[in-house]
Amino acid sequence: MPQQNRSRQNEKVRIAILDAAFSLVREVGYDKLTIEGIAKRAGAGKQTLYRWWSSKALILLEALVEHVKDELVFADTGNIRDDLLAQMLRVEKLLTSKDTGCLFIGLLVEAQFNQDVANAMNVQIYQPTYRAATERLAIAQRHGELQPGLDPVMMVELLYAPIYYRLIVPCTKLTAADIPKFLDMILAGIRL
Amino acid sequence: MPQQNRSRQNEKVRIAILDAAFSLVREVGYDKLTIEGIAKRAGAGKQTLYRWWSSKALILLEALVEHVKDELVFADTGNIRDDLLAQMLRVEKLLTSKDTGCLFIGLLVEAQFNQDVANAMNVQIYQPTYRAATERLAIAQRHGELQPGLDPVMMVELLYAPIYYRLIVPCTKLTAADIPKFLDMILAGIRL
Amino acid sequence: MPQQNRSRQNEKVRIAILDAAFSLVREVGYDKLTIEGIAKRAGAGKQTLYRWWSSKALILLEALVEHVKDELVFADTGNIRDDLLAQMLRVEKLLTSKDTGCLFIGLLVEAQFNQDVANAMNVQIYQPTYRAATERLAIAQRHGELQPGLDPVMMVELLYAPIYYRLIVPCTKLTAADIPKFLDMILAGIRL
Amino acid sequence: MPQQNRSRQNEKVRIAILDAAFSLVREVGYDKLTIEGIAKRAGAGKQTLYRWWSSKALILLEALVEHVKDELVFADTGNIRDDLLAQMLRVEKLLTSKDTGCLFIGLLVEAQFNQDVANAMNVQIYQPTYRAATERLAIAQRHGELQPGLDPVMMVELLYAPIYYRLIVPCTKLTAADIPKFLDMILAGIRL
DNA sequence: GTTTAAACGAGACGGTACGTCTCGTCTTCCC
DNA sequence: GGGAAGACGAGACGTACCGTCTCGTTTAAAC
Numbered sequence A, B, C, D: 001m002p003q004q005n006r007s008r009q010n011e012k013v014r015i016a017i018l019d020a021a022f023s024l025v026r027e028v029g030y031d032k033l034t035i036e037g038i039a040k041r042a043g044a045g046k047q048t049l050y051r052w053w054s055s056k057a058l059i060l061l062e063a064l065v066e067h068v069k070d071e072l073v074f075a076d077t078g079n080i081r082d083d084l085l086a087q088m089l090r091v092e093k094l095l096t097s098k099d100t101g102c103l104f105i106g107l108l109v110e111a112q113f114n115q116d117v118a119n120a121m122n123v124q125i126y127q128p129t130y131r132a133a134t135e136r137l138a139i140a141q142r143h144g145e146l147q148p149g150l151d152p153v154m155m156v157e158l159l160y161a162p163i164y165y166r167l168i169v170p171c172t173k174l175t176a177a178d179i180p181k182f183l184d185m186i187l188a189g190i191r192l
Numbered sequence E: 001g002t003t004t005a006a007a008c009g010a011g012a013c014g015g016t017a018c019g020t021c022t023c024g025t026c027t028t029c030c031c
Numbered sequence F: 001g002g003g004a005a006g007a008c009g010a011g012a013c014g015t016a017c018c019g020t021c022t023c024g025t026t027t028a029a030a031c
Helices: A011-028 A035-042 A046-052 A056-068 A080-096 A101-113 A115-142 A152-168 A178-188 B011-028 B035-042 B046-052 B056-068 B080-096 B101-113 B115-142 B152-168 B178-188 C011-028 C035-042 C046-052 C056-068 C080-096 C101-113 C115-142 C152-168 C178-188 D011-028 D035-042 D046-052 D056-068 D080-096 D101-113 D115-142 D152-168 D176-188
Strands: none
Touching: A011 A035, A011 A046, A011 A056, A011 A101, A035 A046, A035 A056, A056 A101, A056 A115, A080 A101, A080 A115, A080 A152, A080 A178, A101 A115, A101 A152, A101 B101, A115 A152, A152 A178, A152 B152, A152 B178, A178 B152, A178 B178, B011 B035, B011 B046, B011 B056, B011 B101, B035 B046, B035 B056, B056 B101, B056 B115, B080 B101, B080 B115, B080 B152, B080 B178, B101 B115, B101 B152, B115 B152, B152 B178, C011 C035, C011 C046, C011 C056, C011 C101, C035 C046, C035 C056, C056 C101, C056 C115, C080 C101, C080 C115, C080 C152, C080 C178, C101 C115, C101 C152, C101 D101, C115 C152, C152 C178, C152 D152, C152 D176, C178 D152, C178 D176, D011 D035, D011 D046, D011 D056, D011 D101, D035 D046, D035 D056, D056 D101, D056 D115, D080 D101, D080 D115, D080 D152, D080 D176, D101 D115, D101 D152, D115 D152, D152 D176
């Protein structure tokens, strides 16, 4: 991330670019978004974008992080099901909202082909999320709410998995109503 | 899909194009794959590709389907865990193999932005898969192996979900070794 | 020319093709005329056209010749100026008429780059024209109407030259009214 | 013409493109000349050509004008025949030279179908030529060398006409040796 | 308050691939 | 078995963006 190197540059330009990218991606979609389009909307030169970011994905990631950095917390109410449900709904909202949904999918897509983007997403999104989630699950295990032998990381993945599945697989639809159903299936198991 | 309209055209050309696409996508990756590149390798004119397919994704989908149409079965050995594990491993292999892995991811990606591709994948991949899987699960419910109140479709999704999650989320890795762990977590539940 | 080889082929097809070419070139212009367009209008297969003609120019030439073969005569009224003027006006009319004008220009153009067309035009258009014209001029020389020492061929060329000049040079316009002026300048000379 | 708008652009690129066009048209002929070919030889991107010129004809016209802008003068030695002959030979040389001949014919051809090219040729080639020529002829008329009642413009056209005729009509050949013969026929008239 | 170095907007540049078009050849099917 | 119909390989068209590269012009810190 380049922020640290740019202490002297005009913060206004950076904000204008992030805003332009954030609004444009909603209007034209991730794949139709171009560096030239962002530059034009931001009233910036293309060179300015290339100076600070190495791809459009990293611009969007920075824009996204500014919008969602407060969502990664994991509350502890004492009841693990409530906390898990709250967090799953929070993620579901993030991934389906008009603002951030297609942006997030675009970034996931880009990360498939671009290792820099994958690493950046990992550092800025997934590591904080996993840390918060595994800590909460470990507490629940110690409290006897969850099975003690299971790997917290795999539990996190299993919990988020249906959300991403519905997001990614064509012709499925991610809805808030199905979240608690999936949660309870995971908690109780599907075997008789 | 155009196959039905092309009874009179040279099947050799179609095969050459699908083969070219299938081999090229392995070598250069989905996003670097171009229509021109496929045409060149196939010894075909670009117009021929555009005549029969409306995007590179649909070419790849057709190529993929030819390679995997036999994988969508769902055996019934009488033991539901065995059958589920076998199918999950089959899918895992498909999604991580050198041949079809990045091809499949590319198609998933494309389907995010291209409704035609999404529909085509649904018809050719997901509907057959879901049908086979839900039938097997319903049998297991009737046999008293699985909880009778659960929606077979959601169970299918839950079972496939961790596979897709590991496939799609950056910096995670889909391995055969984790498949039975996820399966048992889903079967038994994670709650104590 | 292919006519002699096609005794057995359907004359109706040939006529349909020539008619289609002749009418199409008026509507779309020489440079926008395509083999495919002619075939479509004629209700013929492209292969049929390629079988009998080697370029669209030769189709048009054949169509043109059918329309103008009677114009190449050179009457002898006994008065050389009258005969020359009549012929020059006849050519002017041919070159500026809606039917044949742009067709003829197209052929001239094509002949610049295509030796086959140049030869065909020479044989079918220019040789008959030159023969008729030089014969009439030679008679006039013998009758003491024209200077005896001049080359009849060059005289023919000089007479036709202003017509072609006006036809070909951009932003000049070929009009019947200027023909007699040019003729009299050539007859009398421009020197005082 | 775009020259005036491009003060800031790299003149080297413009020259490279004009040179490439000029040399390529000699090698492959006007009709086989392509924008892509020019771009490739010039080491330029296609977009650069499209940015400054709207057709290959206008590129060639600009290249031509650079080569011939000094040929359009019309000397005044006091003897009208000498001056006319000199100018006609100059034009003959221009139209038959290996460098500029087929290029010029190509432009004439293009001007038949493309009004922009016709206008550009008129402005850059014919208007200067006509102006210089009619002025010299008017002087000759005032000096009593030429008939005073004749239109200078039509005289100019008549003088150039045989040159263009020989250039354009298939299977005729423009030679320097015939130029003075045509000139003298025009000056003296062909009537006895 | 001036200097000066960077970051800036603007956009030309060499490229690549796009999707379309037409060419002239080749193939299939029907009459 | 000849012709319409049209698929085919080829390749140029004109467009859109890519990422790089000058250009002057702010602009803000250092002097």
